[in-house]
Amino acid sequence: WRFFPWEFYGSTLVLPQDWSVNGLYRETAERVLFFDADTPTYGGTPSDHTVVQLCEELRSRGLKVMLYPMIFVDQITPVPKPWRGRIVPSSSSEANNWFTKTNGYNDFILHYANLVANKVDAFVIGSELIGMTGYTDSPGNYPAVNQLISLAGSVKAIMGSATQITYAADWSEYHSKDGVFNLDPLWASADIDFIGIDSYFPITPDLPQTQIT
Numbered sequence: 001w002r003f004f005p006w007e008f009y010g011s012t013l014v015l016p017q018d019w020s021v022n023g024l025y026r027e028t029a030e031r032v033l034f035f036d037a038d039t040p041t042y043g044g045t046p047s048d049h050t051v052v053q054l055c056e057e058l059r060s061r062g063l064k065v066m067l068y069p070m071i072f073v074d075q076i077t078p079v080p081k082p083w084r085g086r087i088v089p090s091s092s093s094e095a096n097n098w099f100t101k102t103n104g105y106n107d108f109i110l111h112y113a114n115l116v117a118n119k120v121d122a123f124v125i126g127s128e129l130i131g132m133t134g135y136t137d138s139p140g141n142y143p144a145v146n147q148l149i150s151l152a153g154s155v156k157a158i159m160g161s162a163t164q165i166t167y168a169a170d171w172s173e174y175h176s177k178d179g180v181f182n183l184d185p186l187w188a189s190a191d192i193d194f195i196g197i198d199s200y201f202p203i204t205p206d207l208p209q210t211q212i213t
Contacts, residue, residue, distance in 0.1 A: 019047045022111050032074050041074055055119040066122035069112045088131035092143045095135055099147040106151055113155045125151050127168035134176040142182045152191040166196035
């Protein structure tokens with residue numbers, strides 16, 4: 001996972017606290033790709049201390065806070081910046097490894113769960129990973145769904161019962177390509193507190209509504 005301080009590199013310091021994410025600093029963080037010398041593919045990852053400060057400030061104002069960590073695919077060719085729903089494993093072992101490897105998806109989510117424990121009211125363990133959750137190499141076996149169930153348990157153990165946990169499914173993710181409701185075991189998990197869905201309703205009646213596949 002690349003945590004990118006996109007604003008600048010060099011010896012300039014930001015005071016009173018410079019950029020840092022998960023033990024990485026400006027001089028050690030891996031850079032995202034660049035379209036040209038001045039155009040990075042993505043903007044910067046918020047510094048850990050700013051995430052904590054924001055959550056604390058919002059709650060001090062009496063607001064409910066939900067943290068929604070989100071991954072982006074840092075790719076330029078053959079398709080620039082594809083949607084995370086296009087991530088598709090080629091095998092069950094690859095799907096499992098995507099979650100469990102060092103600096104894999106679990107490490108990403110658990111970093112933020114530990115960072116904001118007792119500072120948020122809800123936490124999202126993932127979103128729109130339809131290419132992962134829909135993958136199966138044998139009937140009824142969806143390794144990414146099993147991994148998300150396990151991850152939800154790990155997050156719940158860190159954050160406690162006072163924090164609600166969910167997964168934000170894509171609006172089209174309610175069943176797999178073979179018609180199986182593959183997310184049902186996740187929604188039925190004791191560590192998932194409510195069903196989450198990302199649904200992008202049109203706000204104007206006169207614009208064409210098409211889906212890019």
